[in-house]
Amino acid sequence: NAGATYQRAMTYIFHDLIHKIMESYVDDLLAKAKKRCDHPEVLRVILSRLIEYGVTLNPEKCIFGVTGGKLLGYIISSRGIDVDPTKIRAVLEMVPPSNESGVRSFLGKLGAIRRFIPDLSFAIHPINNLLKKDYSIDWTKDCNEAFEAVKRFLLSPPTLMPPKLDHPLILYSRATNVSLACMLAQEDDNKRERVIYFISRTLLDYETRYTQAE
Template sequence: MKEGDEWKTAFKTKQGLYEWTVMPFGLTNAPSTFMRLMNQVLRAYISKFVVVYFDDILVYSFVVSSQGLQVDEEKIRAIQEWPTPGNISQVRSFHGLASFYRRFVPNFSSIASPLTAVVKKNVGSAGEKLRRRHSRP
């Protein structure tokens, strides 16, 4: 919260007058402010191994064992449960996250081609292809 704006969050109880010193969740702009801050703080890592999506911050990673590199099942679950992207920025974030694991997915380029088309701004029918691909079992 910007210093000097605390008074804008003031509320009164029987015990006295209180002001927030940090931005409370529930304020209209809190989610976008939080996401903007996380994008600033993690800027150097976004698209390399971090995705920021509202209050979810995903760090791409592998599990290293004596058998070699393996996929972290928790991360795969996050990809499977990822909400359908609603704008180009969200498509880019998801595409970057999914691309990190491309070595584990046979024919990844073919599977991700609708996303790649959207990211490259060949939006024509790519949006519809994306929706069809995302809704497959």
Template sequence: VYSRSRADHVVHLKAVFEVLRKQSLYAKSSKCSFGQSQVEYLGHIITSEGVSTDPSKVRSMSEWPTPTTLRALRGFLGLTGYYRKYVHNYGIICRPLTDLLKKDAFRWNEEADQAFIALKHAMSNAPVLALPDYTKEFIVETDASLTGIGAVLMQGSRPIAYFSKVLAPRHRGKSIYEKEYTALLNAVDKWRHYLQYKHFVVKTDHHSLKY
């Protein structure tokens, strides 16, 4: 239960307890903590400043040895993938690694090693993401490159989440206009739970997408 002040927190907790009481539901006391300035939830650290990665998970990623098997690589990508919303262009950065997951394709090379190091660095320097404020305007900023598309959901100058996706080879020959438009469609669909039925701003550097 998130509240902006201690007084609000008391009011909010009373409301929650009243609902639990009416529905004959119980909360285990050992699983509850109240009046906390910081909460760990499903591998994320939530504070008044925003949401950040769990330091213990980041440590595991930074200490992960160079994968020598497909299973080890999948483990690393599974761990980093859980935090992909913290990393700008995550999908594009790890493309050399995901390419190795294809059948009979596991051959560690320099490109994979560079991606492995870059991904570790990105995870170690992940930003604190802003908590969404539904009273403020959302901003979607899109981008496209030769091999992929990306976007960031923001409020003001602070990121709430990043999105990126590697384009299939058959789509890489499309125009920048088509790629930017694809990035926008994918981003709006991914973040529709934030954007649906709300006015939001789209930022793009492609003039033909403006109106």
């Protein structure tokens, strides 16, 4: 597997720099510095390492001195982690689906950005039900309300905060009769609570018979 081999090579070359002054994701290299004045030295170290191992870069794909950029489908900046606007637009431009393929397409698009949406499984439960064996693709009022509610939320999605390993984490959880959800958060340097991650899932049939405490 070429991708896995390349990743192993990058990890070998930059093992002492990864998670400190850079990140490596297959063929994407990210150099990082907290202060602009430190960035040239970070670049010097990384470029020297590339020269040492005979690795070349494509100048047309290199960007230097920026405060943010797209990485792994997200927008990374000093603000935090934002969802790629193209993924938001893909959802906002959808019309209510009329068949199973359309429902799966809508849910698939949400799956790619679900970490930005609180209690998503509960919000789209009427739509998820359409894929059950004993349900037909009957787009009800509840389905449409769920569809429009998610689209309204995505007009102003939250910016997520990368976790700080030396700060305590805060976990909020919620259980309903159809889903489980939680929010992982942390206080930033200004003591403001910031979201790190939203996660949720639909209960399995046998789990719906548990009490809420269970």
